[in-house]
Amino acid sequence: MFLKESAIRNFWLNLGALALLALFLWGAEHFANEYQVRLLNNMAIFVTLAVSYNLVNGICGQLHLGPNAFITLGAYTAALLTLTPQQKELIFILQPLVWPLSQITLPFALALLCGGLVAALFGFITGFPVFRVRGDYLAIVTLGFGEVVRVLANNLQSLTNGPLGLKGLKPLTNLWWSWGVAAITIILIRALVNSSYGRAMMAIRDDEAAAQAIGVDTFRHLMLAYILSAFFFGVAGGLLAHLITTISPTLFTFFLTFNLLIIIVVGGLGSTTGAVLSAILFTLAGEWLRIVEEPHTLLGVTIPGIPGLRMVFFSFLLLLVIVFFRQGLLGRREFSWQSLGRFLRRFSAKVSTGHI
Amino acid sequence: MLEIAHLGVRFGGLLALEDFCLTVPVGGLYGLIGPNGAGKTTVFNVVSGFLQPASGTVIFRGQNLQGLPPHARTALGMARTFQNIRLFGDLTVLENVMVGFHCRSRAAWWEAVLRLPRYGREEKRRQLRAWELLEEVGLREVAWEPAGQLPYGHQRRLEIARALATGPRLLLLDEPAAGLNPQETLELLQFLKQIQEHHQLTMLVIEHNLRLVMELCEHLTVLDHGLTIAQGPPAEVRQDPQVIRAYLGKQ
Numbered sequence: 001m002f003l004k005e006s007a008i009r010n011f012w013l014n015l016g017a018l019a020l021l022a023l024f025l026w027g028a029e030h031f032a033n034e035y036q037v038r039l040l041n042n043m044a045i046f047v048t049l050a051v052s053y054n055l056v057n058g059i060c061g062q063l064h065l066g067p068n069a070f071i072t073l074g075a076y077t078a079a080l081l082t083l084t085p086q087q088k089e090l091i092f093i094l095q096p097l098v099w100p101l102s103q104i105t106l107p108f109a110l111a112l113l114c115g116g117l118v119a120a121l122f123g124f125i126t127g128f129p130v131f132r133v134r135g136d137y138l139a140i141v142t143l144g145f146g147e148v149v150r151v152l153a154n155n156l157q158s159l160t161n162g163p164l165g166l167k168g169l170k171p172l173t174n175l176w177w178s179w180g181v182a183a184i185t186i187i188l189i190r191a192l193v194n195s196s197y198g199r200a201m202m203a204i205r206d207d208e209a210a211a212q213a214i215g216v217d218t219f220r221h222l223m224l225a226y227i228l229s230a231f232f233f234g235v236a237g238g239l240l241a242h243l244i245t246t247i248s249p250t251l252f253t254f255f256l257t258f259n260l261l262i263i264i265v266v267g268g269l270g271s272t273t274g275a276v277l278s279a280i281l282f283t284l285a286g287e288w289l290r291i292v293e294e295p296h297t298l299l300g301v302t303i304p305g306i307p308g309l310r311m312v313f314f315s316f317l318l319l320l321v322i323v324f325f326r327q328g329l330l331g332r333r334e335f336s337w338q339s340l341g342r343f344l345r346r347f348s349a350k351v352s353t354g355h356i
Numbered sequence: 357m358l359e360i361a362h363l364g365v366r367f368g369g370l371l372a373l374e375d376f377c378l379t380v381p382v383g384g385l386y387g388l389i390g391p392n393g394a395g396k397t398t399v400f401n402v403v404s405g406f407l408q409p410a411s412g413t414v415i416f417r418g419q420n421l422q423g424l425p426p427h428a429r430t431a432l433g434m435a436r437t438f439q440n441i442r443l444f445g446d447l448t449v450l451e452n453v454m455v456g457f458h459c460r461s462r463a464a465w466w467e468a469v470l471r472l473p474r475y476g477r478e479e480k481r482r483q484l485r486a487w488e489l490l491e492e493v494g495l496r497e498v499a500w501e502p503a504g505q506l507p508y509g510h511q512r513r514l515e516i517a518r519a520l521a522t523g524p525r526l527l528l529l530d531e532p533a534a535g536l537n538p539q540e541t542l543e544l545l546q547f548l549k550q551i552q553e554h555h556q557l558t559m560l561v562i563e564h565n566l567r568l569v570m571e572l573c574e575h576l577t578v579l580d581h582g583l584t585i586a587q588g589p590p591a592e593v594r595q596d597p598q599v600i601r602a603y604l605g606k607q
């Protein structure tokens with residue numbers, strides 16, 4: 001059947017794309033400098049975060065403002081599990097770390113997994129009160145999570161080392177981990193969105209009462225999206241922790257959530273492709289715009305660097321997108337091999353008839 | 357099929373429904389009529405679980421529905437449409453119908469994500485049956501259009517098709533002929549009779565168009581200001597002085 005054939009073709013094309021990515025990462029590992037590698041790692045983590053965030057906000061249409069809480073949870077969990085007992089003894093000077101955490105050291109993969117699971121558990125527990133409300137109320141409830149987690153991290157000395165945070169994590173996050181996680185996140189979330197469950201989630205976004213009336217258990221579907229995204233937030237938090245190598249309770253504030261919100265709105269709420277592209281652009285733009293925060297000498301006048309000026313640019317960018325591209329850069333369109341094929345055919349036709 | 361007993365609903369001081377009783381037998385084609393604000397939609401909202409009544413019971417296929425949320429009632433075999441059409445505007449016509457089948461899905465979410473065989477079989481079946489349904493309601497040609505962009509009459513049909521996709525035994529239609537011209541209304545009448553037969557449905561229809569109701573329904577309940585003022589076969593109800601007064605009083 002036609003459908004089956006195209007599915008097989010897509011499978012091979014996807015595999016080919018993954019192989020290309022692997023080749024690129026291999027090249028980057030060998031030829032890129034430290035700064036570029038760091039940038040690529042950041043990029044991958046933001047792709048993971050944006051795609052997960054888009055599941056709740058873009059696909060299910062719920063304004064969730066708490067990703068930074070889940071990222072913090074994942075970061076702390078993973079960090080506590082990769083540090084060695086000796087390191088932990090040195091770090092926790094005010095109050096020793098609770099047993100058995102003080103004795104455990106896990107491989108990176110397991111630590112990341114646990115980071116994701118702890119965040120998912122937090123999602124499961126908070127999901128019950130969160131989805132009793134909708135709209136602005138849901139936004140306000142989730143907005144509080146970041147604050148709750150920060151207070152907990154500050155005060156649970158024997159678990160988090162309080163305001164001092166955790167230092168000296170091994171820089172375990174490399175290109176393979178960060179892009180591997182990003183690829184898995186994209187594949188799984190796209191598979192979910194393109195399934196019967198994803199359709200039900202979009203139905204909830206479009207009209208919740210109608211979705212209930214045709215038998216969609218809205219609570220269960222929202223919970224599913226929320227917990228899955230929480231899991232990936234947690235894993236990404238673990239990656240971030242082992243990239244930065246130092247974490248503290250105030251590292252992941254609402255500011256991070258705000259950045260993610262900009263990314264998915266600019267990319268087009270509801271489009272996974274848009275979220276990926278936008279996250280990549282955002283990371284690059286963030287680096288390019290560093291220039292504006294550095295001191296400059298212009299026509300003999302020295303302008304001091306203004307920290308935070310980048311955010312002014314981003315806000316302006318957001319404004320432009322909202323005014324001129326209501327639907328974001330991609331709207332709700334998605335990348336597919338078919339559309340790429342169509343585009344290439346049209347392009348080559350133009351070239352051969354000399355219209356370009 | 358459906359037994360509604362002594363239903364009472366109030367909104368603040370307003371008595372929207374009082375002591376409402378109605379029994380719809382299996383296969384019945386029942387109508388619910390009355391002037392604006394009589395409480396007709398309120399009956400649907402209670403039966404489909406969107407509204408908790410202050411008093412009274414609803415029994416559906418032998419089961420008391422007390423406290424069941426709307427999606428669980430749909431799972432038991434009832435489906436409704438809305439007076440002001442509520443489609444999933446950004447989804448395509450086909451997807452709207454496919455969502456309707458989702459409540460009968462047995463495959464878990466992780467089976468769907470991993471595209472395991474059970475999910476694959478179900479999804480294939482959903483596709484096939486969705487196309488059949490679209491054929492039946494005459495929307496095959498517009499299957500790939502966003503539902504929000506269909507003309508009004510098509511949207512009404514799509515909403516009914518989507519309800520049918522849930523596999524209902526009881527179908528609740530809230531003013532299906534609203535906004536249709538006489539020709540379209542006639543077609544709708546044929547269409548409703550046809551789907552009733554094909555899907556072996558029991559139907560409860562709210563309708564202002566008296567011609568449609570008289571032709572379609574074998575039994576009518578007339579509401580006015582939350583009170584049941586008449587009940588019986590259409591021919592009888594039409595002669596009822598109270599009904600005539602309620603309708604003339606409105607005009």
Ligand SMILES: Nc1ncnc2c1ncn2[C@@H]1O[C@H](COP(=O)(O)OP(=O)(O)OP(=O)(O)O)[C@@H](O)[C@H]1O
Pocket residue numbers: 367370372390391392393394395396397398399439
């Ligand atoms: N959620 C609500 N809150 C407050 N009042 C309501 C609510 N829903 C309905 N009402 C009121 O209850 C009464 C009955 O409303 P209902 O929608 O059942 O009427 P109806 O018979 O369907 O009328 P129509 O023919 O206009 O659709 C009306 O006076 C309406 O204003």
Ligand SMILES: [Mg+2]
Pocket residue numbers: 396397398439
């Ligand atoms: Mg009504």
